[in-house]
Amino acid sequence: MDEPSAAETEEADAGGGGIIATRGLTKRFRGGQLAVDGLDLTVPAGSVFGFLGPNGSGKTTTIRMLMGLIEPTSGTARVLGRPMPRSVRTVLPQVGALIEGPALYGFLSGRDNLLRYDAADPTADPRTRRTRVAAALDRVGLTAASGKKAKAYSLGMKQRLGLASALLQPRKLLVLDEPTNGLDPQGMREIRSLIRELASDGTTVFLSSHLLDEIEQVCTHAAVMAQGRLITQGSVTELAAGTRGRLFVTTPDTGDAARVLKEQGLADVVVAEERVTAEPPDRELAEVNKALVTAGIRVRGFGVERASLEDAFVALTGEGFDVAG
């Protein structure tokens, strides 16, 4: 069994199958609810992969299937090139995970919580346990509070401790479900820089979130789920490029500006307060600006706004982001 699977792992590392690859992954719960429906997800090695979707879209169920906690109803899931949940024992020691928020033993100190989670991993060397726990605590900035009982921790501290448990060993893959939940802006920034740091070491990071700008700031790739289905996946630049940006003119003479833009043949001209936007033309933008200025319009600002991931999401789903499935 070892030889072929070792070969498979190499193939996955080479980027063939992806660090995570699912085919037709489906989960129907006993109540009949279809939580995940025919998911074909590919997470390239070395990427910071944003897994987006409103609450209730099936993100967490997907993550639980990837981690071997839930058996899929049909379809396959491969992590590090090996089938899950069958290869849990060989795959999971190389995966750090934060699933649906941290869970801790309130009556144990932060450090003892980590010692316990580390002892649960049969591949973790007990001789280096205390050193690795101390290093993980240091990495998330909890060293000073490591002796306090976990029930006295704030939500942000619990979140950090959860992250520390994912960092007890060098990992090939980190699966982080809503890692910045409960953190203050400073904490969020720290987590983002930690993620970038880990990614630059070559760890693939699979990050689920419902915060679009968070994904946009750190992720190289993203996938969008809604109502159990995968709507799209690809690199963040590709996804954003899918929707075109908008030409905008900031001016006090909005009426005249709108007329000129229409005369120039621009479509979808929208007038807002001191601002006119339109679909950008295919020809040189400077020509449009020249036409505006020639018409005596006082232009304060002119340019094309890059499409954000949020625009891409709205374009894909045709609805606001926070609408639950």
Next chain:
Amino acid sequence: MSQAEVLRRVSPLWTFGLLRSELVTTFRRWRTLALLGVLAAVPILVGIAVKLETQDGSGPGRGDGGGPAFIAQITNNGLFLVFTALAATLPFFLPMAIGVVAGDAIAGEASSGTLRYLLVAPAGRTRLLLTKYATVMTFCLVATLVVALSALTVGALLFPLGDLTTISGTQISFADGLGRALLIALVVAASLIGVAALGLFVSTMTSSGIAAMATTVGLLITVQILDQIPQLHALQPYFFSHYWLSFADLMRDPVYWDDLVKNLGLQVLYAAVFGSAAWARFTAKDITA
């Protein structure tokens, strides 16, 4: 990639790290210590009650044979407090404590969410279940020894110690009696194996620690009641509690083994049946908590 050499060399002994962690975690819980405290208090109460009642020189129970086994002999020999305390705690206090610890074993981790982190560590479902069972059995032994040692201490402080008379009427030395007391404690601990397996099975059925504890203790009480109904005598030999008090046979000379062997066999049967059921359930379960 830099982590291509992640394949670590793994010692098979490391797998016991989880058992050690489990034992430490269980015995550091305030609840566990409270249960052991209650168990330690039972012999103290019995000892004091017997002492107070016999201060006027009359024998306890006044010859009517009431109360737990051996209670009449305590005033002559403090060692009998060990047997009395075990006979008093075995029907309810001890199995209730086991039910709480066993019922909470998996369900408690599920309700606090720590179960998912243990499993992605990855603890391994079979390994985690075996570790939990080993821990519950250790608790059975510790709980029984707490009762026995507390009783021995109280017995030694309040009553004389010395050679003792067996149920069969023969005399054995104090050292021999002490040996039998230890043997009885071990048999009592082994009598709890069945409840432990039952509790662990219930624990895999739910994600609520409280529900699992309540169900296990409820089952225990139900079986104890059913064991008292004469019409059910055909079923009674299969109740896990039916031969519990057979440990008294160790105080016969020679020891009467029949019921003792039946008791231990029944416990093994319960462990096999409910252990397998717990394994089948736990290894196939979707962990959604």
